[in-house]
Amino acid sequence: MNMIVCVKQVIDPEAPPASFKIDAATNSVVPPAGVPPVISPFDEQAIEAALRIKDAKGGKITVISLGTGLLRDVVKKPLSMGADELILLEDPAFDGGDSWSTAAALAAAIKKVGEFDIVFCGRQAADWDSGQVGSGIAEILGLPSVTLAKKVEVGDSKVTVERVIPDGYEVVEVGLPALITVSNELGEPRYATIKGIMSAKRKEPIIWAPADLEIDTAQIGAAGRRVKMLRLFQPVREGACEIIEGEDEADAGANLAAKLAEVKLL
Amino acid sequence: MADNKGVLILAEVVDGKLAAIATELLGVGRKLADDLGEELGALLVGSEVSGIAQEAIAFGADKVYVVEAPALKDYRTDSYVPVVEKVAKEVMPKILLMGQNSVGRDLAPRAAFRLETSVSTDCVELAIDADSKQLLMTKPVYGGNARAIYTTESMPQMATLRVKAGEPLERDDARKGEVVNIDAGLDESAIRTTVKDTVLEEIKGIKLEDANIVISGGRGIGGPEGFQELEELARMLKGAVGASRPPCDSGWVPDTIQVGLTGKIVSPDLYIAVAISGSSQHLAGCGGSKNIVAINRDPEANIFKEAAYGVVGDWKKIIPAFKEKAKGLLA
Ligand SMILES: Cc1cc2nc3c(=O)[nH]c(=O)nc-3n(C[C@H](O)[C@H](O)[C@H](O)COP(=O)(O)OP(=O)(O)OC[C@H]3O[C@@H](n4cnc5c(N)ncnc54)[C@H](O)[C@@H]3O)c2cc1C
Ligand SMILES: Nc1ncnc2c1ncn2[C@@H]1O[C@H](COP(=O)(O)O)[C@@H](O)[C@H]1O
Numbered sequence: 001m002n003m004i005v006c007v008k009q010v011i012d013p014e015a016p017p018a019s020f021k022i023d024a025a026t027n028s029v030v031p032p033a034g035v036p037p038v039i040s041p042f043d044e045q046a047i048e049a050a051l052r053i054k055d056a057k058g059g060k061i062t063v064i065s066l067g068t069g070l071l072r073d074v075v076k077k078p079l080s081m082g083a084d085e086l087i088l089l090e091d092p093a094f095d096g097g098d099s100w101s102t103a104a105a106l107a108a109a110i111k112k113v114g115e116f117d118i119v120f121c122g123r124q125a126a127d128w129d130s131g132q133v134g135s136g137i138a139e140i141l142g143l144p145s146v147t148l149a150k151k152v153e154v155g156d157s158k159v160t161v162e163r164v165i166p167d168g169y170e171v172v173e174v175g176l177p178a179l180i181t182v183s184n185e186l187g188e189p190r191y192a193t194i195k196g197i198m199s200a201k202r203k204e205p206i207i208w209a210p211a212d213l214e215i216d217t218a219q220i221g222a223a224g225r226r227v228k229m230l231r232l233f234q235p236v237r238e239g240a241c242e243i244i245e246g247e248d249e250a251d252a253g254a255n256l257a258a259k260l261a262e263v264k265l266l
Numbered sequence: 267m268a269d270n271k272g273v274l275i276l277a278e279v280v281d282g283k284l285a286a287i288a289t290e291l292l293g294v295g296r297k298l299a300d301d302l303g304e305e306l307g308a309l310l311v312g313s314e315v316s317g318i319a320q321e322a323i324a325f326g327a328d329k330v331y332v333v334e335a336p337a338l339k340d341y342r343t344d345s346y347v348p349v350v351e352k353v354a355k356e357v358m359p360k361i362l363l364m365g366q367n368s369v370g371r372d373l374a375p376r377a378a379f380r381l382e383t384s385v386s387t388d389c390v391e392l393a394i395d396a397d398s399k400q401l402l403m404t405k406p407v408y409g410g411n412a413r414a415i416y417t418t419e420s421m422p423q424m425a426t427l428r429v430k431a432g433e434p435l436e437r438d439d440a441r442k443g444e445v446v447n448i449d450a451g452l453d454e455s456a457i458r459t460t461v462k463d464t465v466l467e468e469i470k471g472i473k474l475e476d477a478n479i480v481i482s483g484g485r486g487i488g489g490p491e492g493f494q495e496l497e498e499l500a501r502m503l504k505g506a507v508g509a510s511r512p513p514c515d516s517g518w519v520p521d522t523i524q525v526g527l528t529g530k531i532v533s534p535d536l537y538i539a540v541a542i543s544g545s546s547q548h549l550a551g552c553g554g555s556k557n558i559v560a561i562n563r564d565p566e567a568n569i570f571k572e573a574a575y576g577v578v579g580d581w582k583k584i585i586p587a588f589k590e591k592a593k594g595l596l597a
Contacts, residue, residue, distance in 0.1 A: 100384055135372065145372075160462070171463040237571055241560070249580055250586070257588045261595045
């Protein structure tokens with residue numbers, strides 16, 4: 001099995017909400033001081049999905065990440081978890097893109113990698129929460145896609161995917177090659193091993209510029225955008241919480257029930 | 267692209283009726299169409315859906331496009347994308363809207379790429395800019411920590427609407443509209459996926475999305491036993507139990523009761539968040555509740571910023587006393 005996993009470096013989405021700041025003048029997010037970026041969590045789960053298949057069937061996992069300011073410690077994490085190769089699309093020309101231009105660049109890189117059976121993406125990147133690059137890559141490459149996977153099992157020439165739906169899941173069968181997007185229901189991604197970390201340290205990523213890909217620079221990065229962001233803002237919170245007290249915690253609990261009954265919420 | 271006209275929404279059908287999201291899209295779409303002075307169309311796709319056309323009109327559509335074929339009974343990417351492509355090319359809407367649910371999440375991006383346009387997903391507000399007449403698409407980003415307003419020049423302007431973000435119109439069966447049948451023209455050999463099975467979680471009691479009272483537990487509940495206590499309380503209050511993501515990820519409760527950005531969206535009259543810190547991603551699913559009550563031992567927890575009432579302390583002491591008192595009050 002040859003597998004490709006697309007991972008994105010993002011500001012840690014689990015950083016406390018109070019640390020989140022934007023610069024309204026430039027419509028951009030100010031990375032919180034002292035909080036290092038991470039691989040978008042669903043992308044780590046996409047790596048985990050690929051590793052489980054590698055464990056069962058063997059194979060090669062190639063990781064592709066597009067971005068600028070990619071911290072090596074961060075983007076090498078998939079290698080330390082057990083992936084084999086890391087390709088970075090790290091060029092200013094790729095920067096400032098939207099779903100359209102990001103998918104176009106990633107699809108071109110996947111084509112250049114050439115041989116693959118499954119492309120994995122996360123269900124959505126934890127920055128813009130857009131959830132389209134996976135389907136976009138599939139459309140550009142003419143691949144079937146199954147989104148929101150919680151389990152992926154490889155058979156002879158087919159893959160069986162459990163796809164999350166609101167009250168359960170569907171069991172979907174798809175032929176190879178295919179693109180699959182992964183959701184958190186897949187389960188926790190594994191930790192990096194010491195051995196993995198050591199070998200990841202020694203491994204240099206392959207870096208591709210637009211000229212290495214068969215793609216028109218008008219299609220990538222900011223130049224290829226199809227949506228324009230007019231404004232980025234933080235919604236104001238009203239924040240008037242009435243704290244219910246009591247002689248002790250139990251008493252406060254009883255007082256809460258009385259209060260909610262008084263305001264007709266019970 | 268001056269030829270594109272009107273608003274078209276995907277009207278999903280559930281159990282032989284318009285889905286709630288379809289009526290919400292019709293409500294939002296109606297306003298947009300009126301602001302443009304153009305038509306509102308509804309697209310019905312399925313195996314036997316023409317009977318629902320009148321319902322779409324009653325909820326605001328001027329025109330209903332019906333595409334029927336046995337192969338369209340259940341949603342599959344490869345059968346629905348070509349239908350949306352065909353209809354979009356025939357009808358040429360200026361705006362094309364779908365719901366942000368398991369269908370729209372899959373269909374909208376793929377259809378947008380097929381149509382060589384763009385889509386803004388998970389919008390909570392859609393409006394027409396008075397000057398440019400462009401669609402303004404407002405979407406929570408960074409898990410809900412911020413919002414972005416997008417526009418696009420590419421046609422149709424596509425967006426998906428978050429569940430419960432739109433208001434349906436009052437149903438009016440006297441409304442008149444036109445029904446247009448469009449041939450599906452499906453090539454079934456091009457459908458590359460097969461749905462082998464659908465496995466549904468059994469729902470006990472009131473559905474989470476429909477409950478007036480929701481009691482949700484977080485990581486601080488500590489295990490499945492704690493959730494049994496919340497269950498009992500919910501039964502007493504005729505509410506439903508929800509959860510933040512960690513209890514679902516840990517297998518204490520089914521994944522299907524996760525509330526949040528990637529879980530269910532609820533907007534009950536009363537949302538009691540027990541041992542939940544109040545991450546932006548969780549609030550994305552419950553922020554629309556009329557009243558949030560927070561029970562948390564950390565007075566600095568973010569949930570208190572969103573709550574109307576709160577108790578600071580250990581839920582294990584607070585909940586039993588709350589239950590006892592509420593029992594007396596309800597008797
Ligand atoms: C892209 C993305 C999507 C996500 N989608 C969702 C989503 O849909 N829904 C969701 O919920 N999360 C989602 N998350 C995860 C989210 O970021 C948080 O990690 C999660 O919501 C935290 O859950 P929690 O509040 O239960 O846990 P924690 O943040 O660990 O908080 C536990 C709280 O319990 C309190 N506590 C502990 N013990 C007690 C006690 N005995 N009595 C009282 N209080 C106690 C603590 O003070 C603390 O505030 C998503 C994350 C990402 C990155
Ligand atoms: N810059 C990027 N580099 C690598 N993969 C990406 C990038 N952007 C998006 N992806 C992949 O596409 C998925 C969906 O992203 P999005 O559509 O931006 O929410 C992510 O979970 C990644 O797997």
